Structure formats: structure tokens, C-alpha cells
Amino acid sequence: xxxxxxxxxxxGAVLLALAALxxxxxxxxxxxxxxxxxxxxxxxxxxxxxxPNVESVVFQVRGPRVLAALxxxxxxxxxxxxxxxxxxxxxxxxxxxxxxxxAALGAxxxxxxxxxxxxxxxxxxxxGILAVGLVVWIGARLRGHDPLLALVLTGVIIGxxxxxxxxxxxxxxxxAGTLPAITFWLLGSLAAIAPRDLAVAAPLVxxxxxxxxxLRWRMNLLAxxxxxxxxxxxxxxxLRTVVIVAATLMTAAAVALAGVxxxxxxxxxxxxxxxxxxDFGRLLPLAMMLGAAFLLAVDTLARTLVSVExxxxxxxxxxxxxxxxxxxxxxRRSW
Amino acid sequence: xxxxERLAFGFPRRSVGREVxxxxxxxxxxxxxxxxxxxxxxxxxxxxxxxxxxxxxxxLGGDPLPSLSRAEVARRIGYVPQVHQxxxxxxxxxxxxxxxxxxxxxxxxxxxxxxDAAAQALESLGIASLAERPxxxxxxxxxxxxxxxxxxAQAPMLLVMDEPSANLDFGxxxxxxxxxxxxxxxxxxxxxxxxxPDHAFLCAQRALLLAEGRALEVGAPRDxxxxxxxxxxxxxxxxxxxxGDGLHTCLPDVAPRH
Numbered sequence: 109x110x111x112x113x114x115x116x117x118x119x120g121a122v123l124l125a126l127a128a129l130x131x132x133x134x135x136x137x138x139x140x141x142x143x144x145x146x147x148x149x150x151x152x153x154x155x156x157x158x159x160p161n162v163e164s165v166v167f168q169v170r171g172p173r174v175l176a177a178l179x180x181x182x183x184x185x186x187x188x189x190x191x192x193x194x195x196x197x198x199x200x201x202x203x204x205x206x207x208x209x210x211a212a213l214g215a216x217x218x219x220x221x222x223x224x225x226x227x228x229x230x231x232x233x234x235x236g237i238l239a240v241g242l243v244v245w246i247g248a249r250l251r252g253h254d255p256l257l258a259l260v261l262t263g264v265i266i267g268x269x270x271x272x273x274x275x276x277x278x279x280x281x282x283x284a285g286t287l288p289a290i291t292f293w294l295l296g297s298l299a300a301i302a303p304r305d306l307a308v309a310a311p312l313v314x315x316x317x318x319x320x321x322x323l324r325w326r327m328n329l330l331a332x333x334x335x336x337x338x339x340x341x342x343x344x345x346x347l348r349t350v351v352i353v354a355a356t357l358m359t360a361a362a363v364a365l366a367g368v369x370x371x372x373x374x375x376x377x378x379x380x381x382x383x384x385x386x387d388f389g390r391l392l393p394l395a396m397m398l399g400a401a402f403l404l405a406v407d408t409l410a411r412t413l414v415s416v417e418x419x420x421x422x423x424x425x426x427x428x429x430x431x432x433x434x435x436x437x438x439x440r441r442s443w
Numbered sequence: 444x445x446x447x448e449r450l451a452f453g454f455p456r457r458s459v460g461r462e463v464x465x466x467x468x469x470x471x472x473x474x475x476x477x478x479x480x481x482x483x484x485x486x487x488x489x490x491x492x493x494x495x496x497x498x499x500x501x502x503l504g505g506d507p508l509p510s511l512s513r514a515e516v517a518r519r520i521g522y523v524p525q526v527h528q529x530x531x532x533x534x535x536x537x538x539x540x541x542x543x544x545x546x547x548x549x550x551x552x553x554x555x556x557x558x559d560a561a562a563q564a565l566e567s568l569g570i571a572s573l574a575e576r577p578x579x580x581x582x583x584x585x586x587x588x589x590x591x592x593x594x595x596a597q598a599p600m601l602l603v604m605d606e607p608s609a610n611l612d613f614g615x616x617x618x619x620x621x622x623x624x625x626x627x628x629x630x631x632x633x634x635x636x637x638x639x640p641d642h643a644f645l646c647a648q649r650a651l652l653l654a655e656g657r658a659l660e661v662g663a664p665r666d667x668x669x670x671x672x673x674x675x676x677x678x679x680x681x682x683x684x685x686x687g688d689g690l691h692t693c694l695p696d697v698a699p700r701h
Binding site for chain 1: 517518522527534544547551552553
């Protein structure tokens with residue numbers, strides 16, 4: 109069996125097993141047999157003999173949370189894969205162009221004025237999109253520089269500015285009420301996600317994913333020096349813009365849903381590339397599966413490990429740091 | 444096939460060269476010689492449409508260059524850049540397949556026909572055995588051959604090669620020159636730059652001497668590569684010797700050491 113087929117199969121199996129585990133474990137344990145009965149009944153439309161609270165735990169409480177972890181993990185990993193190719197750098201994460209800082213500022217403003225959860229999500233999404241829009245707009249006007257370098261530097265500068273604005277909002281916030289809300293939002297959480305939130309975020313992620321799937325071959329050429337890609341017949345400026353729009357849409361939707369969760373978009377594409385190589389058509393599906401599995405595993409640990417819920421961002425960093433250092437040590441210079 | 448008329452080239456607000464005119468027919472090899480910073484790379488980038496011409500005209504197969512789309516240019520000219528390391532570990536086969544991009548629709552991935560073209564390109568350069576190796580882990584000479592294979596997979600009428608022998612050892616330099624001659628024999632026009640005037644003698648029918656962005660001379664290597672032109676080009680004194688069997692070679696005079 110070719111190596112990449114094996115990688116897909118194993119990742120798919122791990123993903124399914126993790127999803128079953130995540131639905132089963134928790135303060136109210138559900139057995140695998142009960143899960144199977146529930147899913148069978150749901151699919152065939154028949155009735156089952158289980159207690160109604162089993163059904164509500166699986167479909168109302170854990171189901172949306174599991175789906176959210178899968179969606180956010182896959183979206184962050186896809187956006188990270190695209191950006192690492194686009195910036196020709198395996199150490200790039202999806203928020204390099206300021207999407208997270210913009211989203212954080214939007215969410216903090218909504219929380220400061222207590223506008224409610226829906227407005228918080230909407231402002232986070234809008235903030236992320238606006239921040240990247242601003243970075244791309246300024247970057248395109250810095251002529252006479254390497255376009256990629258102009259983008260990255262503008263992203264860093266605008267990100268710093270937005271960070272300062274965020275600090276200002278925190279100073280203005282009420283230390284007993286809105287400040288903790290802002291702080292917790294910034295740590296990221298999958299706890300309070302309703303099916304309605306998923307129904308909004310999923311189409312946005314899909315809208316970003318479709319162009320990436322269609323352009324999977326051309327994406328590879330972005331990894332070449334600009335002159336070479338153009339001499340091979342690719343309009344790199346247009347392609348870069350499409351990829352940035354697609355990745356930003358996915359990341360902003362994910363961040364608006366779950367807050368800022370680091371490491372997934374940086375670490376997972378790197379690991380996937382070690383397994384199937386850099387070809388984007390092969391990399392993207394595997395990175396999405398691994399990203400979904402990684403975030404689901406982390407979130408399941410986060411809610412079962414200790415009696416208080418840990419923010420998933422803390423655990424991704426705890427797992428991510430040693431894993432990344434290890435990857436870095438063993439992978440020499442071929443990504 | 445390639446016609447260049449009174450071309451002026453350079454960057455916005457910085458002119459690099461002007462009044463360059465020459466033509467290249469199918470199966471012809473032209474070697475561009477000139478000092479560092481003489482405008483060779485800028486000239487090539489302009490011929491490839493990567494930089495807009497500042498004056499004059501470039502025609503490719505009869506059509507003015509600005510009238511062609513990026514993909515149309517890529518189906519006519521294959522570009523072989525100076526050897527680089529590559530940033531991701533694409534296999535040599537994947538790297539060569541990228542040469543097929545201009546023949547694919549925007550949303551398509553390479554098909555069986557493209558795989559055949561890539562395999563043929565690898566075969567014709569004698570590097571089929573490298574196909575599955577990562578581009579980042581093969582030697583500089585092998586990378587140069589892989590980049591030539593990629594340009595061949597484009598199925599172009601003209602190959603533009605920017606210092607294809609730079610950073611290669613003596614054996615690999617000779618091998619690259621052999622490939623150039625073989626490609627020309629298949630009817631492909633080749634335009635390449637070099638730092639060694641002997642390369643023009645060895646495999647080019649024509650030479651273009653480029654100094655400060657101007658064409659000093661264009662013609663058969665034997666006619667234009669002379670001690671006086673080389674002195675003007677490089678500022679050193681060089682003898683041009685006949686090797687006996689119609690070939691010529693350049694021998695610089697190095698000041699004796701005391």
C-alpha cells in the first residue's frame with residue numbers, strides 16, 4: 109500500500125475512534141453499545157429503549173461540541189497548510205496576517221459593551237476579516253519590496269497595533285465583570301457552542317475550502333520563487349489573493365466560534381507534510397483530518413482531565429511545544 | 444521565432460539596458476556574455492514578460508509579447524532559473540510536473556498525459572532514476588538537470604537559461620552544454636547566459652555581448668569573441684586561441700606573480 113494511502117486510512121480510523129470516545133466520556137458516561145444503539149436509531153428513524161437523558165447528553169451536549177472541535181481543528185489546519193505554502197515557510201501559522209488580533213479586538217469590544225453572544229461572534233468574524241483586509245491593502249501599496257515580505261511585515265505591525273487597542277479595551281473593562289469575560293474569550297473555548305453557531309460557521313469554512321480544493325495543484329507553485337511560478341504560467345498575484353481570502357474566511361469563522369486556539373494551524377500541517385509530502389492535493393485532506401483529531405483529543409482531555417475545564421489553547425501549547433521541538437530536531441531542513 | 448527590436452529594459456525609475464536587437468530561429472543556440480551587473484538577468488526577465496519592456500518590442504512566434512497571457516508565454520518559453528535549494532521537499536517528479544501547469548485548466552491537476560510528458564523529460568535528461576528523490580536533497584548538478592527537465596515538460600519552442608553552468612563542477616558544466624546542443628538538435632531555440640566565453644564556442648551558433656545594457660556585438664562566436672571585445676567586456680586581457688579542429692578557446696593573461 110502506498111505510504112500516503114496508509115496515512116489517510118490510519119488518520120480516518122483514529123478520527124472515528126476519537127469521535128466515539130469524545131461522545132462517550134465525561135461526567136455522565138455513555139457506553140459504546142449505547143452510542144451504537146442511539147446512532148442506529150437516529151439513522152434508521154426507529155425508536156430505542158434508552159433513557160431520554162442519554163440521548164440529550166449525546167446529541168444536545170456533546171454532539172455540538174464534538175462537531176465544533178472537528179470543524180475548528182480542520183479549518184485551522186487547512187488555513188495553516190495554505191499559508192505555509194504561500195509564505196514558503198513551515199513556521200507560519202494562520203494568524204500571521206492579523207486575523208486573530210482583529211477577531212480578538214472585535215470580540216473584546218462586543219464583550220465590553222455586553223452586546224450578547226451573537227454580536228460577539230459577528231464582531232469577532234468582522235474584526236478578523238477587516239484586519240487581514242487592511243494588511244493586504246497596505247501590503248499591496250508598499251511597492252519596491254518583495255510582496256511576501258511586505259505582507260508579513262505589515263501583518264506584524266498591524267497585529268501589534270491591534271494588540272495595543274485590545275489592551276486599551278481591557279483597561280476600560282470592569283475588572284469584576286467584562287474583563288474576565290474578555291480574558292476567557294481570548295483563551296478560547298468549545299464549551300458553549302450551540303448547533304445554531306455551527307450552522308453559521310460551517311458554510312463559511314466550506315466557502316473557504318472550495319477554492320483551496322479547486323486550486324490544489326496551482327497552490328504547489330506558490331512554493332517556488334515568484335519569477336519561476338510566473339514563468340510556469342501562474343498569475344501569482346491573483347492566486348495569492350484568492351488563497352488569502354479563502355484562508356482568512358476559514359480562520360475568522362473558526363476564531364469567531366471558538367476563540368483564539370493556537371498551535372493547531374502551525375503544528376498539524378507540518379506533521380501532515382512529514383507523512384505525505386508537500387503536494388497540496390495530498391496534504392490538505394490529511395492536514396484537515398489530523399487537525400480535527402488533534403483538537404478533538406485536546407478538547408476531550410480539557411473537559412475530563414480535572415474537575416475544572418481547562419482552556420484548549422493551554423493544552424494545545426502543552427502538547428504542541430515538546431512535539432514541535434521534537435519535529436524540529438528530527439526533520440533537519442527538508443520540510 | 445524570437446525577435447527583439449531596439450528593446451529597452453529595466454525597473455521603474457531605473458533603466459538597465461537599451462537598443463538591444465537580435466533574432467533567434469528554431470534550433471539555434473545563442474550565448475549571452477557580459478560582466479556581473481551587465482543586465483543579462485534583467486534582459487531575460489524582460490523577454491519572459493516578468494518585467495514590462497521600457498521601449499522597443501519583443502515578438503514570440505510572430506506575436507507581440509504583451510498580447511500573450513502568462514499561460515501562453517509559458518507554453519512558448521521554458522525558463523530555467525539559476526539553481527536554488529527549493530523550500531519544500533517536492534520530489535523531482537513533482538517538480539518536473541509543475542512544468543505542465545500552463546497546459547492545464549485553472550482547477551485541474553496533472554493527468555496521465557502530463558505524467559507521460561514529465562517522465563519523457565526526465566528520461567531525455569538521463570535523470571529518470573532521480574524521479575522519487577526529494578528536490579531538496581539531490582546535488583546542485585542534479586537539481587540543474589531537474590530544472591531543465593521541468594522547462595522541457597512545458598514543451599516550449601524556446602528555452603531561456605540563466606547561467607545554467609553556475610555553481611556546477613567541470614563535469615556537470617560539460618554535461619549541461621551537451622544537453623543544450625542536444626535540445627537544439629531537436630529544433631528548440633536556446634538562449635543562455637554564461638560567465639565563460641568558451642561555452643559560446645562549444646555549443647552556440649551565435650553570441651550576444653552585453654555591456655552596460657547595450658549589445659556590444661551580436662554574431663557568430665568566432666567573429667565577435669575577440670581579444671578586443673573581451674577586454675571591453677571584462678576589463679582583462681585575453682588571448683583567443685585556435686584549438687586546431689575549428690574550435691577556439693580563451694586564455695586570459697594573468698599578471699606574473701613575484
